[in-house]
Amino acid sequence: MIDFQGVSKVYEHNGNDLRAVDQVDLTIQKGEIFGVIGFSGAGKSTLVRLVNLLEVPSEGRVLVNGEDLTRLPKPELRKVRKRIGMIFQHFNLLESKTVRHNVAFPLSIAGTPKKEINKRVEEILDFVGLTDKADQYPDELSGGQKQRVGIARALATSPDILLCDEATSALDPETTKSILKLLRRVRDEYGITILMITHEMNVVREVCDRIAVMESGRVIEQGSIFDLFSNPQHPTTKNFVRTVMENEIPASILEGIEKRGASRHIYRVTFVDESAGQPVLSQIAKKFAVEVNVLFGQITELQGIPFGHLVVELQGEDKEVLKAIDYIQRTVTVQEVKAHAG
Amino acid sequence: MQVDLMEFWPRILQATNETLLMVGISLLAATIIGLPLGISLVVTRSGGLLENKAFFRILNSVVNFFRSIPFIILLVAILPLTRLIVGTSIGTAAAVVPLVIFSAPYIARLVESSLLEVKSGVIEAAEAMGATPWQIIFRVYIPEALSSMVLNLTIATIGLVGASAMAGFVGGGGLGDLAIAYGYQRFETDIMIATVLLLVLIVQITQTIGNILSKRIRRQ
Numbered sequence: 001m002i003d004f005q006g007v008s009k010v011y012e013h014n015g016n017d018l019r020a021v022d023q024v025d026l027t028i029q030k031g032e033i034f035g036v037i038g039f040s041g042a043g044k045s046t047l048v049r050l051v052n053l054l055e056v057p058s059e060g061r062v063l064v065n066g067e068d069l070t071r072l073p074k075p076e077l078r079k080v081r082k083r084i085g086m087i088f089q090h091f092n093l094l095e096s097k098t099v100r101h102n103v104a105f106p107l108s109i110a111g112t113p114k115k116e117i118n119k120r121v122e123e124i125l126d127f128v129g130l131t132d133k134a135d136q137y138p139d140e141l142s143g144g145q146k147q148r149v150g151i152a153r154a155l156a157t158s159p160d161i162l163l164c165d166e167a168t169s170a171l172d173p174e175t176t177k178s179i180l181k182l183l184r185r186v187r188d189e190y191g192i193t194i195l196m197i198t199h200e201m202n203v204v205r206e207v208c209d210r211i212a213v214m215e216s217g218r219v220i221e222q223g224s225i226f227d228l229f230s231n232p233q234h235p236t237t238k239n240f241v242r243t244v245m246e247n248e249i250p251a252s253i254l255e256g257i258e259k260r261g262a263s264r265h266i267y268r269v270t271f272v273d274e275s276a277g278q279p280v281l282s283q284i285a286k287k288f289a290v291e292v293n294v295l296f297g298q299i300t301e302l303q304g305i306p307f308g309h310l311v312v313e314l315q316g317e318d319k320e321v322l323k324a325i326d327y328i329q330r331t332v333t334v335q336e337v338k339a340h341a342g
Numbered sequence: 343m344q345v346d347l348m349e350f351w352p353r354i355l356q357a358t359n360e361t362l363l364m365v366g367i368s369l370l371a372a373t374i375i376g377l378p379l380g381i382s383l384v385v386t387r388s389g390g391l392l393e394n395k396a397f398f399r400i401l402n403s404v405v406n407f408f409r410s411i412p413f414i415i416l417l418v419a420i421l422p423l424t425r426l427i428v429g430t431s432i433g434t435a436a437a438v439v440p441l442v443i444f445s446a447p448y449i450a451r452l453v454e455s456s457l458l459e460v461k462s463g464v465i466e467a468a469e470a471m472g473a474t475p476w477q478i479i480f481r482v483y484i485p486e487a488l489s490s491m492v493l494n495l496t497i498a499t500i501g502l503v504g505a506s507a508m509a510g511f512v513g514g515g516g517l518g519d520l521a522i523a524y525g526y527q528r529f530e531t532d533i534m535i536a537t538v539l540l541l542v543l544i545v546q547i548t549q550t551i552g553n554i555l556s557k558r559i560r561r562q
Contacts, residue, residue: 052470081472092467096485096560106471109481137561157471 001193002028002051002161006060008217009046020046022217023060030160033187033194035204035225037240038214044197047214048163051195052084053077064161082110085154085192089166091146093138093153099125100134103152110157120156127189128152128182144175151182155190162186164196168203180206201244205229205302213237226302230272245298249311249337253296265314265321266295270333273305280331281312284324290316311337350533353520358540360434360515364506368441369499375446376498379405380453381479391465391475408447413505416440417512424512437506437514445502452494456487489560496552500545507541517541 009021020043028034038044049055050062053069061068064084069077093102100121107117125131128148138146147167154162164183168176184207186192198204204211204225212222213236221234229245232238269281281292292312299308314321325334379401385391386398411419417440424439425431460483468482484491507518517537525534 054466054470078472078474081470084470086467086470088463088467090461090463092461092463094464094482094486096488105468105481109468109471109473109477153471163470 001030001032001065002026002195003063003066004047004050004060005063007047007050007057007062008059009043009050009055010058019043019217021050021057024217024219026212026219026222028193028195030193031187031191032209033184033196033207035208035211036195036197036214036219037199037201037204037211038197039199039236042214043217044214045165046217048165048195048197051161051163052081052086082106082157083159084161084163085157085159086163086165087147087150087154087167089169091138091143091150091170093146093149095138098135098137099130099141099149099152102138102149103156106153106157124152124155127155127185142175143171144178147171147175147179148182151179151186155186155192158190160193162192162194164194164198166198167196169198169200173202176200176203177206183207201240205244209303213240224303226305226307229302230270230307245300249296253311256295265316265318266311266337267314267325268309268311268335268337269328270309270335271299272307272333275331278331280328281310284314284328287327288316288324289320290314290324350524354517354533354536354540357515357517357520357537358544360519361503361506361517361541361544364434364437364441364509364514364516365499365502367438368445368502368506369495371438371442372445372449372498372502373495375442376449377453379446379450380457381483383450383454384457384483385475385479391469391478405447405450408443409451411444413440413444414508414511416444417508421512432513434509434514434516436512437509437516440512441502441505441509444505445498448501449495449498452498453487453491456490456494457483459490460486489556492556492559493552496549496556499548499552503541503544503548517544 004024004026007021007024008019011018011020022043024047026034036044036047046055050057051064053062056070061070064080067080069080072080094105097105103121103124104117107120112120121134122131125134128151130145130148130152133141133145133149138149141149150167151162162183167183168179171179180203183194183196187194196203196208208225210222210224211228212219213228213234214220215234215236221228221232221237228237229241232241281294284290285292292314295311295313297308297310297312299306301307314324316324328334382401383398383405386394386401388395388398390398408416417437420440420443421431424436427439428435430436464486465478465482468478473482506514506516507521509516510519510522517540521534521537524530525537
């Protein structure tokens, strides 16, 4: 659907080349919600603008539906842009127009007949749940409502692709959730491919199927949301994962472990999918002569799959503990925790 | 020789008419010229919708050039041009030409600053929707900036009222001329006060109308 092939965007800045986007290869499949996450300045805003050619690539190609938009003459490009909706962090609504007219605007500039516009506007306002706000002005709306208008406006021309530029970054957590839910409905009910960029890990966790992590213009890691969360490779990715999932053992617990001495058996048990539903810890407590003491842990859900880990201390004879570990390793991942290693 | 204010009243009314006429016509003409200039200044600047650095640089300098000439000097400096355009270099019509040349670049700057208030993100959103540059100018820039433009045009109008007072220099008439000719040169304090009060009234009314209009546009 969207294909980045060796794409770079270079700006000249005081005689120096600034590579905002650097040799990016990405493929976004039809109907998926793809997230690009990165800290500010990572180049993700530029990346998303390369899709609808608000930014023109310096190197490489961006194919949208197999078509290289840079080859299109301006009028053709404008036609294609109507098939690519876009929403923004600060909504970018027309302040002088009512909600209804904001949503009608892309249709109106496309020369759609009045009757058709009215019908479509009603339909789409109903979809985003703003029918009762149709005649209000943007400055009378809350942030979440404004973004709903933004989404309605982006969907008015029935696009195949929706680009989201930090669409929830200006919203509070509750509103963010409701907007993400709406975006998921956009994909599920209209089959629209969504490319979103964000710096919020909880956003991608909530809705994305796959994500790419960007740093200094490069994609440093990409994969399914589950892979990246359960097994992040790059330090930046690990940092992002840490923002929503505490992976490190808290200092107070570490201290406690150190005090008790290195002879203790401390393990990190990672649960994935079905294993999260199995009572492995109580099983080993029954089967072997060990006591299980849970020190710390977190279980969450990624893409509907339970995922989490527990840090446990196994008390008992060395032999028994090893046997117990051997036993549960069949269903879960176990790592020994050294007091110093954390 | 004292003048009876009551008897002099028709003369004041006539001068008021002249002022309103000069200001009205100049405002209209200067806006017709200044609006497209202001729009051009915004869209041709670097990063603008129709970026054209050479055009912008020239236009920018020309506007600055005219903005830097004091009105009283402009008034006499362009007498030949005035004669060419309106056929005479004296009278109310003759005052309109320098007033237009004086305020058109000013209005261009005011329009420019109003348009620059429109958030670049809104323009970007329109571009992303596939709007043409013309659609963006007429359906985004202007409606979004209209309320602010009306306020700015109010400022320009009041500036014109002030400048029109100097029109007496070319026999343009108007309240300012009257104040100088009678109030100042002939020590008719009554007339001076009456004309100044009238000017104050005109400015007050203009500003009030501007404020109301601007507010109404914001909330159509």
